[in-house]
Amino acid sequence: MSGNLARRIVVAVVAIPAALGIARLGGWYFVALLAAIAVLGAREIYAFAAVQGIAPLRRTGMLGAALAPVLMAFYAIERAAQEPFRAGRYAVAVWLLLVITVGLWRRGPNRRPLTAVAVTVFGALYAGWLPAFAILLRHPAAGPASGWRVGMALLFFPLALTWAGDTAAFAGGTAFGGPKLAPVVSPNKTWSGAAAGLFGTIAAALIYAAVVFQRVGVAVGLGELLVLGAAISLVGQLGDVAESLFKREVGVKDSSALIPGHGGVLDRFDSLYFVLPVTALLYDAFHLI
Numbered sequence: 001m002s003g004n005l006a007r008r009i010v011v012a013v014v015a016i017p018a019a020l021g022i023a024r025l026g027g028w029y030f031v032a033l034l035a036a037i038a039v040l041g042a043r044e045i046y047a048f049a050a051v052q053g054i055a056p057l058r059r060t061g062m063l064g065a066a067l068a069p070v071l072m073a074f075y076a077i078e079r080a081a082q083e084p085f086r087a088g089r090y091a092v093a094v095w096l097l098l099v100i101t102v103g104l105w106r107r108g109p110n111r112r113p114l115t116a117v118a119v120t121v122f123g124a125l126y127a128g129w130l131p132a133f134a135i136l137l138r139h140p141a142a143g144p145a146s147g148w149r150v151g152m153a154l155l156f157f158p159l160a161l162t163w164a165g166d167t168a169a170f171a172g173g174t175a176f177g178g179p180k181l182a183p184v185v186s187p188n189k190t191w192s193g194a195a196a197g198l199f200g201t202i203a204a205a206l207i208y209a210a211v212v213f214q215r216v217g218v219a220v221g222l223g224e225l226l227v228l229g230a231a232i233s234l235v236g237q238l239g240d241v242a243e244s245l246f247k248r249e250v251g252v253k254d255s256s257a258l259i260p261g262h263g264g265v266l267d268r269f270d271s272l273y274f275v276l277p278v279t280a281l282l283y284d285a286f287h288l289i
Contacts, residue, residue: 015259023155026138026148031073034131038065041127041265044255049119051250055111060102061120064095065128072132076139096121127265130273133280140289149216154288157208158279161232162271164204165197169237172196186244189237198233205229224286231282232275239274243267 022033042065046056071091099120107113137155173193181189205225213220220228243266247255256264283289 023138023152024148026151028073030138031069031135034069034134035066035128037131037265037269038068038124038128040258041065041131041269042123044258044264044266045123045127045246046119047256048246048250048252049123051252053112054115054119055107056116056119056123057099057102057106058120060095060099061124064099064121064124067091067095068124068128069132069135072129072135076135095124126273130277131269133276136280136289137276137283140283147216150218153212153216153218154283157205157212157228158232158275159272160208161201161204161229162236162275165201165233165236166240166271168200168203169193169197172200182241182244185248186241189241194237197237198230201233201236202226202229205232218288220286220288224282228279228282228286231278235274235278236271239271242274243270 019033022029039062042062043058046058046061049056099117103113103117103120107116134155137158138151140151140154169189170193172195173188173190176190176192176196178190178192180187181191181194202225205228209218209220209225243255246266247253254263255266258264259268280289
């Protein structure tokens with residue numbers, strides 16, 4: 001067993017049960033986990049920018065990234081009370097004004113203030129707001145007082161499908177090869193792998209519904225499952241390619257060395273940044289949350 005593979009296994013053995021336990025607790029424990037992930041992801045985005053000679057407002061941006069899941073939680077967990085959510089909208093505006101003010105103060109005209117502010121906002125939204133949609137999945141409309149099993153089932157549906165799709169895409173691409181999907185950005189991906197990932201994700205959606213959703217009382221129609229499976233596969237692969245594009249621009253293999261054997265936060269969440277908000281949108285359209 002190679003050293004890298006051994007590190008990957010050790011990290012997975014420790015991290016997966018810990019993440020499952022925090023997701024099971026839900027509430028503000030889950031929010032704290034997502035806030036930490038958001039800060040680390042934003043930090044990696046800002047490191048990409050630094051390689052390009054851009055100096056984002058790191059601390060202000062990471063504050064905004066951490067704020068995103070907190071604001072989402074006020075809506076998802078305290079959904080019956082709209083006042084906290086209304087206040088949250090003003091918090092976003094105040095943070096944006098803070099970013100601009102700090103940019104005016106810390107970045108003169110020769111330090112690309114517009115670019116610094118733009119990258120700061122992007123990093124906070126990408127790494128903070130997109131994964132925060134996991135809170136809506138974990139805490140559907142009735143709130144955390146309803147059965148935690150329903151919330152866990154809804155949350156792990158896109159996670160399980162993303163993993164199944166990645167596995168199917170790797171297996172299909174290895175078995176069939178063929179034309180490259182994005183040869184410049186991600187030369188290892190093929191159209192055959194993408195097709196295998198699509199069919200694998202849809203199959204996983206049907207199996208998950210029969211095994212998990214049916215057991216916890218979540219009713220999802222066949223057409224809805226097909227839409228969910230196809231959408232999660234397509235946007236998940238798009239998210240993977242998007243992060244590869246970022247890394248290709250700055251010439252790095254991994255977004256960081258934070259997680260031994262796994263790379264950085266962006267490497268682990270690249271697909272989920274796209275998958276989680278799209279899943280929440282479709283759940284909402286299908287009246288599941």
